[in-house]
Amino acid sequence: MIPFLDLRALNAPYDAEFQEKFKAFLEKGWFILGDEVRLFEEEFAAYCGTKHCIGTANGLDALRLILEGYKILGKLSEGDEVLVASNTYIATILGIRQAGLVPVLVEANLETYNFDFADLQMKVTVKTKVVMPTHLYGQLADMEAMSAFAKANNVLIVTDSAQSHGAKTSQGKRSGNLGDASGFSFYPTKNLGALGDGGAITTNDSALAEVVRSYRNYGFKERYVSAYEGLNSRLDEIQAAFLRIKLRDLDTSNTHRRAIATRYINEIKNPKITLPSWNGSEDHVFHLFVIRCKIRAHLCDYLKTNGVGTIIHYPVPPHQQAALKDYNNVSFPVTEQIHDEVVSIPLNPVMDDAMVSQVISILNSY
Numbered sequence: 001m002i003p004f005l006d007l008r009a010l011n012a013p014y015d016a017e018f019q020e021k022f023k024a025f026l027e028k029g030w031f032i033l034g035d036e037v038r039l040f041e042e043e044f045a046a047y048c049g050t051k052h053c054i055g056t057a058n059g060l061d062a063l064r065l066i067l068e069g070y071k072i073l074g075k076l077s078e079g080d081e082v083l084v085a086s087n088t089y090i091a092t093i094l095g096i097r098q099a100g101l102v103p104v105l106v107e108a109n110l111e112t113y114n115f116d117f118a119d120l121q122m123k124v125t126v127k128t129k130v131v132m133p134t135h136l137y138g139q140l141a142d143m144e145a146m147s148a149f150a151k152a153n154n155v156l157i158v159t160d161s162a163q164s165h166g167a168k169t170s171q172g173k174r175s176g177n178l179g180d181a182s183g184f185s186f187y188p189t190k191n192l193g194a195l196g197d198g199g200a201i202t203t204n205d206s207a208l209a210e211v212v213r214s215y216r217n218y219g220f221k222e223r224y225v226s227a228y229e230g231l232n233s234r235l236d237e238i239q240a241a242f243l244r245i246k247l248r249d250l251d252t253s254n255t256h257r258r259a260i261a262t263r264y265i266n267e268i269k270n271p272k273i274t275l276p277s278w279n280g281s282e283d284h285v286f287h288l289f290v291i292r293c294k295i296r297a298h299l300c301d302y303l304k305t306n307g308v309g310t311i312i313h314y315p316v317p318p319h320q321q322a323a324l325k326d327y328n329n330v331s332f333p334v335t336e337q338i339h340d341e342v343v344s345i346p347l348n349p350v351m352d353d354a355m356v357s358q359v360i361s362i363l364n365s366y
């Protein structure tokens with residue numbers, strides 16, 4: 001049996017260090033916004049190459065807080081439009097709506113799983129103030145094109161980096177440092193995953209950093225004195241401690257992920273299966289290895305029978321979710337095709353060569 005992802009095995013190498021950290025944590029008795037959060041923020045900012053990192057309770061809040069922060073700074077107002085890919089994870093869209101802004105969905109490109117640029121251009125209005133690419137499945141959006149677009153249309157770039165920890169452009173710039181501000185998630189399955197919920201904002205904008213740092217903590221300017229009507233969305237001290245331990249191995253585990261992806265791309269040969277497009281560079285950290293198949297349900301049954309775990313990311317596009325009724329009567333044919341055909345196969349740093357070979361052989365026999 002090859003599970004889609006075994007979180008117990010993924011965290012097993014850190015067992016002794018986690019136990020030691022937890023013991024020290026109990027002895028110290030400081031549970032909220034202490035040294036571990038401060039040090040993680042410094043270390044993750046240094047890793048991403050940004051001036052600032054602000055820990056949050058989760059990735060959804062990270063995205064929302066960035067937009068709330070820009071509202072406080074007067075760069076955004078209620079009702080402004082945010083361009084977002086129609087095939088993103090629903091949290092991107094919820095973050096925009098919860099900040100009082102309007103998500104404008106943009107059709108996806110079938111090869112990159114990112115924006116269809118022609119549709120992106122068409123969706124610009126006088127109310128467009130932000131473009132919000134998601135580095136979906138771990139692959140960076142075309143940020144050169146995005147920067148040119150943002151400049152031409154005078155809009156902010158906020159990236160949803162929740163699936164792309166460590167991904168790098170050919171100039172060596174990392175995810176989190178490729179726009180005005182970025183939101184990360186440290187949900188346990190992510191490339192950098194906590195043992196519970198967690199998130200962060202990275203930015204080089206010092207004014208934004210100051211506002212969101214306060215906004216995540218009841219808008220406090222100082223203890224019990226609120227400047228803003230903020231949230232309680234703090235990264236937990238214990239999660240920050242665990243994340244600091246795992247951050248050290250992020251590059252190694254991303255390299256391992258790319259090695260598995262390289263084997264899959266070179267060795268899976270089956271005309272019924274479409275593999276991801278990737279140029280072999282470090283712009284992809286393979287949070288997920290997503291294939292497409294016209295007869296997906298049949299393929300999933302076959303993989304299950306042969307002991308290979310799969311997950312669909314995602315089965316229902318945002319515009320067809322009951323939660324987003326305002327969008328239910330529009331159609332995005334490429335996005336709908338993606339949601340009908342995609343399936344994620346196991347790819348994670350605890351897989352050895354034999355497991356990878358087994359997945360390849362089972363897929364080639366389909």
Ligand SMILES: Cc1ncc(COP(=O)(O)O)c(C=O)c1O
Pocket residue numbers: 058059060061088089091092134160162163184185186187197198199
């Ligand atoms: C692309 C994307 N955006 C946002 C999120 C939201 O993160 P969280 O679950 O930590 O709120 C996730 C992960 O769940 C995600 O994959």
